[in-house]
Amino acid sequence: MASQVTFIGAGNMAGAIIGGMIESGFAADAITATSPDDAVLAPLRERLGIHTATDNAAAVAEADVVVLAVKPQIMRQVCEGLRDAAQARRPLIVSVAAGLPAETLERWLGGELPVVRCMPNTPSLVGAGAAGLYANARVDEAQRRLATELMEAVGLVEWVDDEALLEAVTAVSGSAPAYFFLMFEAMEEAGVRLGLPADTARRLAMQTAFGAAKMAMASDKPPAELKRNVMSPGGTTERAIEHLEQAGLRTALAEAMEACAARAREMADELGRD
Numbered sequence: 001m002a003s004q005v006t007f008i009g010a011g012n013m014a015g016a017i018i019g020g021m022i023e024s025g026f027a028a029d030a031i032t033a034t035s036p037d038d039a040v041l042a043p044l045r046e047r048l049g050i051h052t053a054t055d056n057a058a059a060v061a062e063a064d065v066v067v068l069a070v071k072p073q074i075m076r077q078v079c080e081g082l083r084d085a086a087q088a089r090r091p092l093i094v095s096v097a098a099g100l101p102a103e104t105l106e107r108w109l110g111g112e113l114p115v116v117r118c119m120p121n122t123p124s125l126v127g128a129g130a131a132g133l134y135a136n137a138r139v140d141e142a143q144r145r146l147a148t149e150l151m152e153a154v155g156l157v158e159w160v161d162d163e164a165l166l167e168a169v170t171a172v173s174g175s176a177p178a179y180f181f182l183m184f185e186a187m188e189e190a191g192v193r194l195g196l197p198a199d200t201a202r203r204l205a206m207q208t209a210f211g212a213a214k215m216a217m218a219s220d221k222p223p224a225e226l227k228r229n230v231m232s233p234g235g236t237t238e239r240a241i242e243h244l245e246q247a248g249l250r251t252a253l254a255e256a257m258e259a260c261a262a263r264a265r266e267m268a269d270e271l272g273r274d
């Protein structure tokens with residue numbers, strides 16, 4: 001029988017992973033999602049055919065894998081409500097929450113448990129996610145494979161062996177779809193100022209990002225070389241890139257990513273205190 005996977009929380013991130021899992025052929029029957037609000041659950045139930053529940057502990061009592069997908073700010077209260085069920089069942093815990101260390105989650109869940117911390121991103125919804133995973137010492141090989149299988153169903157999986165590196169993963173991929181969406185917004189606005197209809201500018205910008213990513217992934221050339229290949233000497237791209245460099249795009253990105261990782265550390269301090 002397939003492993004039973006219960007998602008605690010059914011918002012953006014859980015919805016993206018569940019949608020991607022179904023899309024890649026996971027049995028809807030093996031997936032449960034919970035939320036206190038049935039209005040959040042109804043579309044998942046009706047559209048995807050998964051099980052839903054408003055009682056977290058009851059859903060954990062039958063799970064092999066429990067994916068914790070609520071906001072970090074309410075994680076403690078949610079975990080404490082799961083203590084008895086989690087300690088009785090001892091499922092693999094997969095947390096997608098930013099910041100919260102495995103040790104903190106174990107403490108809130110009432111003691112030692114196998115915990116995989118996962119930093120996914122929302123493109124999981126279309127099978128193009130990128131996730132960093134870390135396993136604590138209590139996760140066995142079969143559970144590690146199960147976590148890999150779950151997240152590979154929705155995209156790329158990279159394991160890290162130092163939990164602190166998940167902060168870097170958050171900066172590089174967890175939060176990063178938003179950086180690209182910001183670029184799309186800005187390119188659309190600039191395209192409109194240059195005279196294009198908004199939807200034309202949006203489609204061209206998005207297809208270009210998609211094409212650039214696909215090309216870079218297929219190529220053995222580093223991005224710097226692919227960039228140079230677009231830049232004819234004295235041409236248009238060279239002028240654009242000069243502007244981006246002078247405007248400090250690199251520094252802005254580096255600083256944004258440092259701030260992102262620092263916020264993950266800060267959240268662990270703020271929320272993990274007793």
Ligand SMILES: NC(=O)C1=CN([C@@H]2O[C@H](COP(=O)(O)OP(=O)(O)OC[C@H]3O[C@@H](n4cnc5c(N)ncnc54)[C@H](O)[C@@H]3O)[C@@H](O)[C@H]2O)C=CC1
Nearest residue numbers: 009010011012013034035069070071072096097098120121
């Ligand atoms: N949105 C993103 O791009 C990413 C989010 N994450 C992490 O995913 C987690 C969830 O974030 P989102 O999905 O964006 O938030 P969200 O607000 O969209 O979803 C949270 C869900 O939790 C449910 N919920 C609230 N109280 C609950 C309770 N007591 N029991 C069960 N469910 C409850 C809500 O109904 C909602 O469906 C966070 O910990 C976040 O750090 C990680 C990577 C990327």
Ligand SMILES: O=C(O)[C@@H]1CCC=N1
Nearest residue numbers: 097098170174175176
């Ligand atoms: O913004 C956040 O805190 C979450 C974690 C990574 C992406 N979204």
